[in-house]
Amino acid sequence: MPGPIALLAAGLAGSAYLSARFSLEQDLLFLRISAAATFHLLRAERADQLNIFYILEQHAQHKTTASRPFLLFEGKSYTYWETYQIVLKYGAWLRARHGVKEKDIVAVNFQNSDMFIFLWLGLWAIGAKPAFINYNLAGAPLTHSLRVSTAKLALVDPQVADALTDQVRSDLPGVQFVVMTEEVDAEARKTDPVREPNPVRSESGRLNMALLIYTSGTTGLPKPALVSWGKVYGGTAMAAKGTGLKPADVLYTCMPLYHASAAMLGVCNVLFTGATLAIGRKFSTKTFWKDVRESNATVIQYVDQVTGENFDKKHRVRLAVGNGLRPDVWNRFKERFGIETIFEFYAATEGAGAAWNLSRNDLSAGAIGQFGALSRAISGGYRTAVVRLDYETELPWRDSKTGLCQRVKTGEAGEFLIRLPDDDIREKFQGYYGDSAATNAKVLRNVFRNGDAWFRSGDVLRWDSNGLLFFADRIGDTFRWKSENVSTAEVAQVLGMHPAVHEANVYGVELPHHDGRAGCVAIAFNSSHPNPELLASLANHVQKTLPRYAAPLFLRVVKEMALQNTGTNKLQKNVLQQQGVNPAKVEGDLLFWLRDGTYVPFTGSDWTKLQQGGVKL
Incomplete structure (x- = not known):
């Protein structure tokens, strides 16, 4: 008869198999993310401290975290206390020098840098709202992005100031452009660090705007997606629990901070956890792993690309987080760079939900979402749907008799939809700032019954029999x-x-x-x-x-x-x-x-x- 050790080994092996087969770990992660997001959001809402500035302040004033590095950038290091003081200075300077008030929208057109983060948090410190502009834009797209933000002040990185042509300036006569040169930065840092009273940062609820992040959508010019405080908390909970980030971790990202992935799953994730953030100015195959090693990063962020350089495994990275890692390079990436775990997520800046795949094995390689029995019953049935698509009209197919849509079978591809509250879609989908037509276009009604409401992802996805969700294509021409x-x-x-x-x-x-x-x-x-x-x-x-x-x-x-x-x-x-x-x-x-x-x-x-x-x- 087998001994106790053999029985224990068999039991552990059986548990591991059942966990992998039925995605029990994913269910546990689903519950942890949901609980964390709900708990932190309700607590902040009741205290009227939804503004993430309070998280920075808490770390800066606590003896265990005040002297811990928060930000690493191009050889410079800032502790939580130092960051807090600079943020207060920037906020006071914006208020005194440029008249920025609570609830004002201010455009931030910057490459990744320490100043970007200081300006961003400085705006939050005085209750203002940043609108992140894609620094690659020029001409009409840049003018459009600034105009629809309604910002009267635009803070501009000297590195991208050449885009501010005479035409752009003349097309925006009501906008003041401030190029943050070394002299301007010095002026801001000489300002006394004034902490504005709490009522300046008061928010009436979690659906209030935290910031604007632009998304291209499927056609046309960039659209400003309204990112609520609730979405910031939800995205941060997903990142924090999904990556298992700890205070001792260093998260490195060179993904653009004007995107939600780096902003929420990078910066805000680190802030909530009390960890350290290392940033690169922009992605480069020549500097990526050099920066990772020099910052002692334990977690790295990616966006649908991996480096092509021939580097070894001399780094401390235990996990890579991001979206769009191609299935055909998934395992090669893990093996080549010795990274055990991939946390792949699927989400849109303006989206009403998200999916994720915490992958350590070949079974889930390449999936953008992984669901256990519990989370699949909820997300795969009530909260989400993959419906048959009419590729000619690029709309969900509808039955000629009932007018309703049809779910595809397991393994078939279709458009991914996310359930919205029938009577108050804003509870889950805040839409695009100042653009009701674009917002309404993302909402589909009468999908499975009269009156129901669903968010259109614009993406073609498919479920498999193991509860894995895979990306197939994008609808339209993007x-x-x-x-x-x-x-x-x-x-x-x-x-x-x-x-x-x-x-x-x-x-x-x-x-x-x-x-x-x-x-x-x-x-x-x-x-x-x-x-x-x-x-x-x-x-x-x-x-x-x-x-x-x-x-x-x-x-x-x-x-x-x-x-x-x-x-x-x-x-x-x-x-x-x-x-x-x-x-x-x-x-x-x-x-x-x-x-x-x-x-x-x-x-x-x-x-x-x-x-x-x-x-x-």
Whole structure:
């Protein structure tokens, strides 16, 4: 008969199998996240201390955390107490020098830096609301983003001040632009650190705006998503419990702080936990692991990309957190860099819910969500749905007799929906600031019964029989490149402004050894053949008017008749996407790619170099 040790080993092995098979750990995580978010939110709401400034203040004034490093950036270190004092100075300076009052919206157009965080928290310290502007924007998209924020003051990083052209300034006569030069920063830091009284930061409820974060959506210009205090607490609880972050941890991120992932799952996560935050100015394969090692980071953040450099495993990282890690590189990433655990999450800035996958094994590799029996019964039945999609209309399919939608079967793909309260959708979805039309477009009514309300994710997902949720595609024309959503409608509009362009069909193409999809445009020119001067002019046009990540990297020059339309009068993209930029598949069309500031011919030998990994775009 087996001995006690053998029985114990068998029992542990059986428990481990059952836990993995039925995702019991995920259910426990689901309960921990829900409980933590609810507890902290209710406590803060009752005390009228929803503002995250109070979390910073608590750490700064507590003897166990006051001297602990909060922020590491480019060789500089700031403790919680030092950060608190600087934040008070910035807040007092904004109030005295620029007249910023509680509830005012102030635009922050910055690359990642210590000053970004000080300005952000300084605005919260005086009860104001930051609107985070994507620092890559220029021209009309920048003007639009500033205008719809309603901000009368814009704080600008000197590194991106060149985008403040005379045209942008003249289009926004009511906005004061303050470039935060070293002299201006010195003036702010000389200000006495004044702590405003609590009523300045008073909030009537958790649905009040904490900040504005812009999202591209599926079409058009950036939209300001209203991020409530409740959403900040919920996202932070997910990150804190999902990563198991402890006060001794160092979380490193070089993802842009103007995005919700770095802002809430990075900065706010660290603040709530009392840990240390290390930030990089921007993502670079040359500096990523160097920064990770120098900061002694134990947790790193990623967004749908991994580094391509040949680094060893000499680091302290135990967990990587982020969204969009491709299934085909998931395990290679873990093995190459010796990272045991991946915390992949699925969420949208304006979304009404989230999913996550705390993965330590091959079973859940590549999934964006993992649900046990309990959480699946709730989220997979009552709170979420994957419904059949009409790909022609890009809307959920409806039964001709009942007018209702239909859930897909397990393993089938469809649009992911999240349940909203029928009578008060704002409880779960606050929408876009000042844009009721865009907000209403994200709400679907009469889905499974008359009067019900659901949030449209715009994403095509699928469940499997193990309770794993996988990403399949995005509805519409948006593609992702360099961690950014690119709207093909916006890019096509910019291209159409060039006098030599007759028509343009923009889409994303997959490239060997690259994440996401690179921008490509099937383009018809007014002239029969593009000369070098025309190509240089077009390249200059797109680089001046579009963010770098949105400028098309490839041109496919076609005849006008080759730009086919769909039945709904949309330019056909499917065949073009399938053919990609392989010269052997483009049916004799001329291909060009963006190199050294202009478009030059893209040849078969160039394609071979891409296939062999000899070119990095």
